[in-house]
Structures are given as C-alpha cells and as structure tokens.
Amino acid sequence: MSTFKRENSLKMDQGRFQRLSEITSAMQEEGLYKCGLIFGIDYTMSNKVQGEKTFGGKCLHDISEDELNPYQEVITILGETLQPLDEDGLIPAFGFGDSRTKGDAIFPLKDVGSCVGFRDVLATYNRVTPTVKLYRPTNFAPLIYKAINIVRATKKYHILVIAADGQVNSEEETTAAIVEASNWPLSIVTVGVGDGPWGTMNEFDNKLPKRNFDNFQFLCFQDVVDGARNRKTAFALHALMEIPDQYAAIEQLGLMEKLEDE
Template identity: 35%
Template sequence: MILKSYYLSEGAIQEALRSMNLESSNLMFAIDYTTANEVSTSSNNHLNGSADRRMLSWKTCGAQSFDGKNLHMLDPSGEILNPYQEALTRLGRVLVEFDDDRSIQVSGFGDAKTPENAVFSFTPENPMDGCKSFHEIWQRYNDLTPTIKLGDNPANLGPVIRHATAVAREVTGFHMLIILASSQLTAEHLADTAQAIVDASALPLSIIVIGMGDGPWDNMEVLDNQLPQRQFDNFNFVNFQAVRHTATKERKVFVHRIQDDNAEPVAAPCELDPTDLLFTLQILMEVPVQYECMCKLNLL
C-alpha cells in the first residue's frame, strides 16, 4: 500500500502511516556543503573526462530557483529562507512525529575541511545523541553554516549512506536517512553511491535524497529506478524545485478527486499549504511499501 494522493492534512498523512504500523523511526539528515551550491561546476578543473564535464556542466546553484544566489545564503533579517531552510521547515511539520526518541542525527558533507570519504556531525560534542528537535536542527544549521567553507570536490553520497548504515547496524528499528543534495554525481561517485545503496538494502534503512536547486538530476533517477541488485527498493529521489512549481496544480487535482471520485473524507480546512502537502507526500509515499518489505525480509 502507498499513501494516496488526496490526503489534505498533516494529521491525515500521519494517521495513514500509523494505520500501517509505522509509528516511529530513527531520523538522520545529511546536508551538502559542496561548491555546487554556489557556482557552475563546469569551471572546476578536477573533473575526470569529458563525460563527467558534460554531466556537471549545468549551473547547479539556484540560478532559477534562488535568483542565482548561494543556496546556503542566510538572510540577516530572517525574512527570506534559503532552500535548505525552507526544506527543513517543511520536513519538520510532519516528520517530527515519527522520531520517538527525539534524537535526530544531522551530518554535513562535501565541505572544504571534511575528508571526501567522511561526514561531520552537527553535534560534535555527542554525535550519537544528535539534535533533540527540528528547532535545534534549524538553530544548528543557522549557527554552523556561516563558518563552513564549501568544498571543491563533487558530491559523493556513498560515504553519507555508509555512515547511516553503520548507525542502522548499531541501533535497532526503522531508520530514515534524508539527504539534502545540490548536484549531480560524477560517474565514479555514481558507482560508489549505487553500491552503498545496494549494501544498505540489507538493513531497515529508507534513503531519501532531496534535490536542492536547479539540477539536472538525471543520475538520481538512475539510482531511484535502476538498481536491481537491491533486496528491496530503498531509495527515493524528490526534486524540491519541481515540487514547488507543481504544488498549486497538484492541489487542484487532489480537490478534484475528492469532489468527483468520492474519495475517503479528509480533514477540512486543509492544514498544510500546497507545497507542504505535495512535499510531504513525495517524501513519504514509498515509505509504507519499504517498511512492509523490511518486515517480509525480517529486517525488523
């Protein structure tokens, strides 16, 4: 069973997940600090081969989605949210209810200081304890981001996923890793990330990548749909900018279904704005099926 696309409230979505016996999860977040957040990667000279250069030749900062600004730009007045702040805000509205121990591990990757095969913790004093709320994640992000120098190397999600699998081996229960990433992957990093996803399918870990900025996202679709070696489909990609663009249109479709197709009743008025609603559905839509597969494979 998947989440039906006519839930119009936060409460309805949460209740649907609970009805599938998915009442809690161990949440983990990872945030991309590569220079893909601010510049065209075509200017980087470290890429190997013409194929990688073509793949990363697009401007992957927010040329269209954030007026060409650094995706991590912090507005001193606090009136304008950057895409990461916006995504974290929207994620917090629903997902906080499914982290029962109020411990959310948050990592950064791709910055100039952290080795390419590692991540850094937002709570270095006690990484395993993590943040206690989405408010704390927000505060840590706002405090840390101005101190971080973006790294020149292209993003590699493999180390991020392997870090999460290590946690999933040590801590029992269902785990959800949400990666906020700003760029495509080189051929080498695509292969490494794909192998990490395959390896993670032996654990109760759902991996969700949210594409920040303008893309392109071709190889994220490859990871989402073309890894038959996995024990189950444990990966989902969500294009944040596409969600924002289509939210109003999709809202009309949902309402039309309810009016014309006799869909089951939902809360009224709508508790989520259209972008919140569609974003939540895109994030969570595959989770119930993944959870069911984990149970059948005796991973839970």
C-alpha cells in the same frame, strides 16, 4: 529485488492532505508507528550557482530572515512530519562535500551528540552553515555507511534524508553503499535542491542494481513545489509516499529481527 505490490493511502488519496499532521497519521495507519530520522546536507561548491533560477541567484545555503532556503525547507517540512514518529527525538545531522571532508568523510553538524528535534537541527544548521567552506565532490557513500551504523547501534528503523544540489560524482561507491543499505531497516530519500538538471540523478535512481528491496528514492524539490496549492504537504507527500511500501518490505524480509539478533 523483491517486489511488494502494496498500495497505500499516501499514493492513492493525495488530494485529501491539507496538513503535515495528516500525512503523519496516514503513515501510522499504514503501519509505521515509529522511526528514526537522519539528515545529510550537501556543502559542495556548486551550491553557489545552483540557485540562479530557483532561488533568486543566491547561494542555496544563503541564510536570511526574509525566506527559508531550500535546505531549511527540507529540514522543516520533513522534520515536522516525521518527528512525532521518533520516540527519543534525537536526530543525527551531518554535512558532506566541504573543504575538510572532500567527499571522503562526513562531519556532524553538532559538536556533541545528536540534535534534539527538528528545530534543533534547523538552529544548528543556521549556526554552522556560515562557517563551512564549500568544496567537492558529491559522494553519498560515507553518509550512507554512517546511517547503517546508527541503525545497527540503535536497533531502530531510520529514514535517511539527503538534501543535495548536484549529481553524484562517486557513482560506484554510492551504488555499493545503497546496495549494502538494503540489508538493513533503512530508507534513503534524496532531495535535489536548486536548478538541476536532474536527468542523471533520475537515471541513477532507475538503474540501481538488484537489492533486497527498493530502498532509494530521488525527487526534485522545485518540481514538486512549483504550482502546488500547499507546498509543505505536496513536498512531504512526494518525499514519503514510498516509505510505507519500503517498511512493509523490511518487515516481510525480517530485517528488524535480523537487527535484534545482532
């Protein structure tokens, strides 16, 4: 894996961010002026019990008017931060781990086309989620390959955000997909929601094999927001702080040019 030792302001000046728009501006200052955004949502059975400590004992997909569930927060915070960088505003959103796909496929949250803006992603998630039957296992591979196909079709750099409540069950398949993704202008941010534990996911992140660039990051949502003065900016910053370095690596490797030549 190539190493790009390029410091960026998202890592160095973390205390200066008070609003999500400031993080967006910082990413632009680091050279990322446009990107696409893709969401993947985990609908495995363990969501029913993974909120025992961190979400008042409720299912992590519980939808109410009183508070946002962790998936809604991930969509809202990262959507608001990244939407200004998305020229067409189209955001594909997919679910996985439900009783229909059973770890072998994904399903689009919207029946026809992509969501238009993160608010549409949130509204679609709110409408669809009560109808989804939770199941198993946790396999990121089908989602990652779908993201690669979207990058190839649109010829645009994308950030894939995977919000998941548990460990990867299909490690070999997921690892192969992440390695293949490093051949394309695609960053993968996986957000662990719920109680964890997340030791296996941290190990999974650290033991990934040689790739063209470090294209995968894992972080625990609750660890980041607990005790944070501003949970929105704290989470957005931790989720996106590696993106400028990844984008610089993509440029140095000529992956955008490779995409244009297809």
